[in-house]
Amino acid sequence: MTEAGSEIITFERGWEEIQTKAIDKLESILDDGFKNVKGRMFGNEDYIQVYTLCYDMCTQRSPYNHSRELYQRHGETIEAYLTAKVLPALRARASQGGTILLNELQKRWANHQVMNKWMTKFFNYLDRFYVKHHSLQTLSQAGLRHFKQNIYEEIKPEATSAIIALIDEERDGNMIDKTLIKTNIELYENIGMGNLESYTNDLEQPLLDATRDYYAKKRELWIVHDSTPEYLIKAEKALQDEKDRVHDYLNPLSENKLLKVVEEEVLEKAETILLEKEGSGCYVLLSNDKSADLQRMCRLFSRLDNGLDPIAAIVKKFICDMGMEIVQQRQSRLEAGEKDKNDDPTFVKALLALHEKYLGVIKSDFSGHSIFQKALKDAFVEFVNKNVGQYKNTEFMSTYCDRILKSGGEKLSEKEVEETLEKVVQLFSYLTEKDVFAEIYRNQLAKRLLNGRSASSDAEKVMISKLKMQCGTHFTSKMEGMISDLAVGADSKGEFDEHMKSTDVKMDFSVQVLTTGFWPTYKSPEINIPDQMSTCMDIFKTWHDQRHQQRKLTWVFSLGNATVRANFGKKTYDLNVTSLQAIALNLMNGGKKKTYEELKQELNLDDSVLKPLMHSLSCGKYKVISKSPASNKINSTDSFVANAKFSSNTRKIRIPMASLDATHNAKKVDEDRNYAIEASIVRTMKARKTLKHQQLVAEVLSQLAFFKPNPRAIKKRIESLIDREYLERSADDSQLYNYLA
Incomplete structure (x- = not known):
């Protein structure tokens, strides 16, 4: 409102004064490049005069309120300056080169920001009332809109091309003015007035397209001239450079898009060629232990969706080939005449070394990624279960454990024993016949325990605990029962030893009572025993029956041992032998x-027992019995007598005897497997009630952890369960089974 009696300001007079005091001066400063500006462009007094004039023109009563005309003239003034001065200058520079254009655009954009700021200041009262009341664009927004419509829309194609050209120069290793690019890119960001649509559409997308073209050409060039490691070094540098480029002058939101384009062009489209490249591909890098190159390969291709899958496939093939080479070496040794036996530490150590090495490679070079762990597992499962000769790899692994755990075996420290057992258990996890391993291991454990050959009871317990962690309580329950049996038996042994002292028998005699369910089944020949042993056995039986009336004793002579005092000439020896050997020696x-x-x-033994018994005494290292005719084989026509010429430098002699029992009972293993298959079938059908044949087989296979049965074996057990009326076939579908409660 003007005061009463004050002079009305016409629009023409008021605008002429604003033009003279503010706009002409502002445009002159911009045209001169701020050369004559010292301090502020407009002093407080000058600014207040223009602001007050504008205020007065906006607060006069209608029809003299000039708010609408001032708002309109504000826009026309900016637009006129842009079209008359700025656009011709930019057009002129556009034909002179990209950098010249960008420098001019940088200058004109900076000038416009100054102009927009002061024009907004001068007409600030419009923003506060007129613009707000009529929901118009603010003066600042209007100024940006005019620049966008009159300058940006026309010049953006050339500007975008100039920016991309400079970026490509930098990619080629040339120095560029990053500040120039950054300030021009800020124009793309700010011109959107609150959103990045202009930046995204007008600069980012053309840049992405140009980047794709640039690296497509680089890819073709690098593939021809560079090895895989050299290529990947360049690819890694390119990705880092693009990341730095975003940090230096692009909008942060462009980073993922830009890197994605580079990944697709230099990695995804070249992956197969790079991995399989002759002389430098993934297989070759693995062969030559190129750790740094493998790490880079994993690091780069992990950026791609499923980018590690092809590498994992090569890793699996490589490890499998290395494993099959070890298997082939064993085959070659057998073909060269090496005796095939159930103890092959060279073979097992080679497998352990291979596993340790590539477990480390997976961890260090492939960051322990699960896909490579699976590749390692799949490879080992493939060749660890590849048997050569008459013995299975399960037996070699169990026998290797036996070497480690028994006294006189591998010479290892306590720490080395535990570390080796851990490695064996890792290898064991790849076996598909874990139940066979368990059976063999239990038999060998029994021999160590019963013959007092365990190097360390703690080591035995450690191994059992490792197997328990791998396979569960059911897998090791019998082994733990064996250990427990011996602990309980030690107390009973002490009591019986005290009892023996009260008898007239002057022979050292002790008995180990075993629980039938825990221990393997052994041959127990009904041998004719001498009176001394019979007397001791009767004493123990009487003593035992008084304490455990409900228990039945069964004597297993094949497991017993004895020390026999033997005199050969003037020399006396203590022979450590089995009970069967002691009885035979006593007879002679x-x-x-x-x-x-x-x-x-006289011994009441059949050939299967007597031949290995006499072989041990007459054909082994210590020939305490002479056989005639002399040979290394026992025949039914042979005759035997104590070897009068026997001599040894050792007073205490252990005479081993071949085991009468196989390392495992294959028939029992098959029976146990049948029980496990049937239990799984019944468990599944009880839960599902009705199931198709293929689904049932798949369910059973997924549940059986200790062995992998043939689907035909599962079908056979299904038939057995149908015969025993646990299941029935559907009357409508022969492939559908129903559970019978």
């Missing part, structure tokens, strides 16, 4: 000569 005491048939009758 005093130089008695016996034929094979006489021994067979």
Whole structure:
């Protein structure tokens, strides 16, 4: 409102004064490039005069309120300056080169920001009332809109091309003015007035397209001239450079898009060629232990969706080839005449070394990624279960454990024993016949425990605990029962030893009572025993029956051992032998000569027991018995007598005897497997009630952890369960089974 009596300001007079005091001066400063500006462009007094004039023109009563005309003239003034001065200058520079254009655009954009600021200041009262009341664009927004419509829309194609050209120069290793690019890119960002649509559409998308073209050409060039490691070094540098480029002058939101384009062009489209490149591909890098190159390969291709899958496939093939080479080496040794036996530490150590090495490679070079762990597992499953010769790899692994755990085996420290057992258990996890391993291991554990050959009871427990963690309580329950049996038996042994002292028997005699369910089943020949042993056995039986009336004792002579005092000439020896060997030696005491048939009758033994028994005494390292005719084989026509010429530098001699029992009972393993398959079938059908044949087989296979049965074996057990009326076939579909409660 003007005061009463004050002079009305016409629009023409008021605008002429604004033009003279503010706009002409502002445009002159911009045209001169701020050369004559010292301090502020407009002093407080000058600014207040223009602002007050504008205020007065906006607060006069209608029809003299000039708010609408001032708002309109504000826009026309900016637009006129842009079209008359700025646009011609930019057009002129556009034909002179990209950098010249960008420098001019940088200058004109900076000038416009100054102009927009002061024009907004001068007409600020419009913003506060007129613009707000009529919901118009603010003066600042209007100024930006005019620049966008009159300058940006026309010049953006050339500007975008100039920016991309400079970026490509930098990619080629040339120095560029990053500040120039950054300030021009800010124009794209700000011109959107609150959104990045202009930046995204007008600069980012053309840049992405140009980047794709640039790196497509680089890819073709690098693939031809560079090895895979050299290519990947360049690819890694390109990705880092693009990331730095975003940090230096692009909008942060462009980073993922830009890197994605580079990844697609230099990695995804070249992956197969790079991985399979002759002389430098992934397989070759693995062969030559190129750790740094493999790490880079994993790091780069992990950026792609499923980018690690092809590498994992090569890793699996490579490890599998290395494993099959070890298997082939064993085959070659056998073909060269090496004796095939159930103990091959060279083979097992080679597998352990291979596993340790590539477990480390997976961890260090492939960051322990699960896909590579699976590749390692799949490879080992493939060749660890590849048997050569008459013995299975399960037996080699169990026998290797036996070497480590028994006294006189591998010479290892306590720490080395535990570390080796851990490695063996890792290898064991790849076996598909874990139940066979368990059976063999339990038999060998029993021998160590019963013969007092365990190097360390703690090591035995450690191994059992490792197997328990791998396979569960059910897998190791019998082994733990064996350990427990011996602990309980130690107390009973002490009590019986005290009892023996009160008898007239002057022989050291002790008995180990075993629980049938925990221990393997052994051959127990009904041998004719001498009176001394019979007396001791009767004493123990009487003593035991008084304490455990409900228990039945069964004597297993094949497991017993004895120390026999033997005199050969003037020398005396202590022979550590089995109970069977001791009985046979006692029968031949005093130089008695016996034929094979006489021994067979007097001992009451069949050939399967007597032949290995006499072989151990007459054909082994310590020939305490002479056999005639002399040979390394026991025949039914042989005769035997104590070896009067026997001599040894060792007073205490252990004479081993071949085991009468196989390392495992294959028939029992098959029976246990049948029970496990049937239990899984019944468990599944009880839960599902009705199931198709293929689904049932798949369910059973997924549940059986200790072995992988043939689907035909599962079908056979299904038939058995149908016969026993646990299941029935559907009357409508022969492939559908129903559970019978």
